[in-house]
Amino acid sequence: xxxxxxEDYLKAIYxxxxxxxxxxxxxxxxxxxxxxxxxxxxxxxxxxxxxxxEREKYKGVQTTPEGETVALEIIRHHRxxxxxxxxxxxxxxxxxxxxxxxLEHHISEEFERRVAAVLDxxxxxxxxxxxxxxxxxxxxxxxxxALSEHGEGGRLEVTRVRDRDPDELTxxxxxxxxxxxxxxxxxxxxxxxxxVQLESGSSVSLPDRIAxxxxxRAPEAEQAGDGVTKA
Amino acid sequence: xxxxxxEDYLKAIYxxxxxxxxxxxxxxxxxxxxxxxxxxxxxxxxxxxxxxxEREKYKGVQTTPEGETVALEIIRHHRxxxxxxxxxxxxxxxxxxxxxxxLEHHISEEFERRVAAVLDxxxxxxxxxxxxxxxxxxxxxxxxxALSEHGEGGRLEVTRVRDRDPDELTxxxxxxxxxxxxxxxxxxxxxxxxxVQLESGSSVSLPDRIAxxxxxRAPEAEQAGDGVTKA
DNA sequence: CTTTTGCATTAGATGTGTCTAATTTGGTGT
DNA sequence: ACACCAAATTAGACACATCTAATGCAAAAG
Numbered sequence: 001x002x003x004x005x006x007e008d009y010l011k012a013i014y015x016x017x018x019x020x021x022x023x024x025x026x027x028x029x030x031x032x033x034x035x036x037x038x039x040x041x042x043x044x045x046x047x048x049x050x051x052x053x054e055r056e057k058y059k060g061v062q063t064t065p066e067g068e069t070v071a072l073e074i075i076r077h078h079r080x081x082x083x084x085x086x087x088x089x090x091x092x093x094x095x096x097x098x099x100x101x102x103l104e105h106h107i108s109e110e111f112e113r114r115v116a117a118v119l120d121x122x123x124x125x126x127x128x129x130x131x132x133x134x135x136x137x138x139x140x141x142x143x144x145x146a147l148s149e150h151g152e153g154g155r156l157e158v159t160r161v162r163d164r165d166p167d168e169l170t171x172x173x174x175x176x177x178x179x180x181x182x183x184x185x186x187x188x189x190x191x192x193x194x195x196v197q198l199e200s201g202s203s204v205s206l207p208d209r210i211a212x213x214x215x216x217r218a219p220e221a222e223q224a225g226d227g228v229t230k231a
Numbered sequence: 232x233x234x235x236x237x238e239d240y241l242k243a244i245y246x247x248x249x250x251x252x253x254x255x256x257x258x259x260x261x262x263x264x265x266x267x268x269x270x271x272x273x274x275x276x277x278x279x280x281x282x283x284x285e286r287e288k289y290k291g292v293q294t295t296p297e298g299e300t301v302a303l304e305i306i307r308h309h310r311x312x313x314x315x316x317x318x319x320x321x322x323x324x325x326x327x328x329x330x331x332x333x334l335e336h337h338i339s340e341e342f343e344r345r346v347a348a349v350l351d352x353x354x355x356x357x358x359x360x361x362x363x364x365x366x367x368x369x370x371x372x373x374x375x376x377a378l379s380e381h382g383e384g385g386r387l388e389v390t391r392v393r394d395r396d397p398d399e400l401t402x403x404x405x406x407x408x409x410x411x412x413x414x415x416x417x418x419x420x421x422x423x424x425x426x427v428q429l430e431s432g433s434s435v436s437l438p439d440r441i442a443x444x445x446x447x448r449a450p451e452a453e454q455a456g457d458g459v460t461k462a
Numbered sequence: 463c464t465t466t467t468g469c470a471t472t473a474g475a476t477g478t479g480t481c482t483a484a485t486t487t488g489g490t491g492t
Numbered sequence: 493a494c495a496c497c498a499a500a501t502t503a504g505a506c507a508c509a510t511c512t513a514a515t516g517c518a519a520a521a522g
């Protein structure tokens with residue numbers, strides 16, 4: 001069995017690989033997990049011993065296929081839990097991250113299966129993040145575009161909000177922006193701010209940092225119901 | 232914050248106090264938690280330092296009111312989780328103990344509140360164990376009688392099954408015995424066995440060890456619905 | 463081609479929870 | 493009252509995850 005700590009390292013490395021590119025440096029991992037560099041050195045040694053990462057001294061690390069599977073398993077736990085907490089226990093999307101961050105390490109495979117079944121095998125969590133399938137096939141995060149990349153006038157649907165700050169998430173949902181929201185870019189101000197108009201008619205201004213975190217696509221033909229549908 | 236381990240010690244001590252009587256000896260704790268005596272010595276030192284137990288060297292330990300509150304909190308988590316797993320996730324009563332044993336240490340107060348709300352503030356778990364209230368008042372387990380204490384002919388209602396072995400629990404529920412079951416003692420054999428007849432007419436024989444674990448009372452006037460109602 | 467500098471690693475310590483082996487204690491039996 | 497025994501404690505070690513301080517490497521700057 002992997003310790004919760006080792007799972008955290010693996011998950012962090014996997015995510016860093018998805019964003020930047022491998023190999024991932026110890027200092028990046030240290031910053032992400034808020035630990036010191038020597039701590040990272042000793043942990044990556046252990047992960048490498050277990051065959052979960054490839055390590056080249058003084059270079060950095062990279063997940064092996066086996067490590068990727070473990071990372072996907074944890075991410076699946078996390079996102080299923082987030083979905084479960086919102087759908088079944090009435091949590092707000094701003095609150096679920098922290099709770100899932102802890103529980104993801106402690107639920108059994110049986111729990112995972114049953115939650116997935118109760119939720120009808122969901123494909124996306126409340127933030128629009130794709131939930132790895134039961135078979136743990138790598139997810140292709142590919143063709144996502146950020147709201148900040150779009151010019152004025154485009155009609156767009158929010159697919160994903162890559163922000164975990166509870167206050168910011170609450171602000172966004174209060175303003176009417178969640179995955180599924182359809183909006184139009186009203187103004188791109190030169191001071192690092194974007195203003196969008198929602199279908200309700202209301203306008204919302206967002207700093208670039210937030211607009212970078214909001215992923216969008218051209219809206220699909222109107223679809224039935226649930227709002228987090230994608231593809 | 233208490234570590235999960237310290238919570239386990241506290242819970243074990245609290246339960247041992249409820250069964251036998253205080254003070255609880257280190258050797259009993261060691262056996263319960265499957266650790267060695269020196270490990271217990273060092274842990275009870277820490278618990279005593281934190282004011283959660285009273286300790287007298289070479290005698291044993293006893294929970295303080297504060298320790299009792301913590302123990303009740305963990306037991307509340309455990310039993311709420313067991314109830315939740317059966318009612319909302321379709322677990323069998325035989326499977327819930329292990330899962331709850333882990334998760335009880337990792338859910339937030341928010342999670343506890345929401346689960347309790349979704350379940351409509353349940354008072355008993357699937358085994359018939361009372362769930363400590365939100366205010367964590369000590370529970371009075373008092374006047375429970377075991378099936379094994381009853382002679383032939385009595386009509387009884389099962390209120391609680393104090394057994395955690397999955398195979399045994401599955402056997403019992405398959406045989407039709409769960410909290411709420413009404414039965415009659417058909418025969419008390421001198422070889423350490425009791426045979427009961429269920430309302431369905433079927434007979435079930437049980438060794439004394441199991442009959443000791445089944446708590447019963449005189450059946451209430453017929454009550455609406457749920458079967459785990461008590462007093 | 464050397465020096466510098468930033469990052470990574472090694473060395474050594476700490477706290478937690480555990481163990482085995484050695485010692486101490488308190489009660490029991492004679 | 494004494495010796496013995498069972499149980500508890502102390503002593504010392506280990507694995508894990510972390511830290512600070514010291515050292516070593518490798519790539520960039522001169």
